[in-house]
Amino acid sequence: MKTRKRIGGIVYHVIVCGLGLIMIYPLVWMIMSSFKESNTIFTTAGQLIPKKFVLANYATGWKGFAKTGFVVFFRNSLFVAIVATLGTVFSSAFVAYGLARCRFFGRRFLFVAMLLSMMLPAQVLMIPQYLWYQKLGWVGSYRPLIVPYYFAIQGFFIYLMINFIDGIPRELDEAAKIDGCSYYSIFARIILPLITPALITASIFSFMWRWDDFLSALLYINESAKYPVSLALKLFCDPGSSSDYGAMFAMATLSIMPAVLIFIGLQKYLVEGISTSGLKG
Template identity: 80%
Template structure:
């Protein structure tokens, strides 16, 4: 029996490893291709080993476009992602606290509307949102990419944190009330420290989604100096002439580093936030 179990474990891990390699192979190919000469990338597409090995793609990519270094685009993406993530986490936590701890008229209807918003395709809202932001004079700035996230527009994070807060015993709130804490104090001193895994989980997902957001930047940012990384990468492709795929792959490889680093350092909180949300304390 032990031998059969060992064989099953070996086969299972081999299959999982093979599937994992298959899933990340495009990333590996992109990273290795960033060290190839641009003219040889597709000529040697079947080989991962660069021959010859070169760093020119990274040097050319970091130079940017029209005297705008590519690091400027990284700075733009970092600003948008960090500020929008802060707004998402704070607003989602406040709304989730209201859903989890207060009874008010229309609560079920609002909660159902929040769930329905999770199922609504973003493309449905694209035109009305654009017209609205255009009337506000926000088109051409970062405001459409940042301000809405301070109003808990992403139901997924509200739902996640609501389930997490539901798992916190209400006796802790009552004990804090006896000690003279107001509702904002209970939220800040009792609830927030206990939902740290959910906050970090929401922060990781929000940062990654904002960092990778191409369509919103394409709609609302109309000056190249304001481009985030996701939009700036397309500048390497010129349908009218030659495209610098080597530099594009090099900058694309660098662009995934922030998400990878954040995931590595906060992986523990991510797993805890997803696995324990909805469990009663």
């Protein structure tokens, strides 16, 4: 039995490691290609390690386009991702608290509508949203990428926080009411500190989604100086002339660093938040 278990464990780890290598290989290939000369990237595509490491791709990519350095695109992405994430997390927590703790007419209907919104493909809303933002005069600005997230449109985050709030004993709310706390005070002083893992998890996912959002920026941003990183990367690829794939891979490598650093630094809270363990009374 011990031998069989040992063999099974070895087979399991070999399969998992093999699948992991298959998944991570494109990322490693992109990083290694960023150190190759641009004209040799695809001629030596089967060679993972460059024969000669060059840093010219990073220097070229960082210069950007039309006197707009790539640092501007990073700044644009950080602005959109951070501001939209703050609105998403706060509004989702506020709505989740209302659905989990407050009793009012239409509560069940709103909860079901929130669940249905999670099942609705974003492509269905794309045209109506664009026409709406166009009439508001928002096209060409960052408002379509930021303002909607201050109105709790992310049903997944609301559902996640509801699960955490349901795990908090209601006796804490009742004790706070006896001490004279209002619903807003209970939310700020008791609920928010106790759902920190859910808040951090929502922040990580929201930041990554906003940072990687290519389609929304493509629809609403029409000035290159306002491009986020996700949209600026396509400027390196010009089907009508030559494409600088080396610079593109170099900037793509830099663009994943914020998400990687956030994931590494907050991994503990991410695992705890996804498990939705909450608190046990």
